[in-house]
């Protein structure tokens with residue numbers, strides 16, 4: 277797995293903070309990945325850096341502006357982007373107990389207004405399991 281080179285800056289410097297705050301319930305501690313910079317006020321564990329790096333890969337592939345536009349407006353796109361990032365994150369955790377804990381936490385986040393209430397906790401849990409299964413089949 278390639279970890280993209282990332283720069284770190286404080287959350288307050290995220291250039292789209294106002295835009296995102298209008299759209300989502302941004303809590304203190306929310307991490308943003310934008311144009312190869314991770315905006316965070318905390319030191320992140322490796323699995324979170326992998327999650328955010330997945331968004332860099334997506335932004336490179338889709339195009340940064342287009343990615344942001346779709347991420348803000350298109351629920352299906354946002355879910356797809358997050359599932360991919362959470363899968364990469366979970367797959368990077370070797371310890372099964374730790375992986376399960378992070379999975380539960382991910383499902384809480386995914387089903388919250390942080391992402392605009394995309395699905396229920398149970399649906400998130402099923403989707404993350406599904407994505408994991410799909411990937412291991414390749």
Ligand SMILES: [Zn+2]
Pocket residue numbers: 327331357358361
């Ligand atoms: Zn994400």
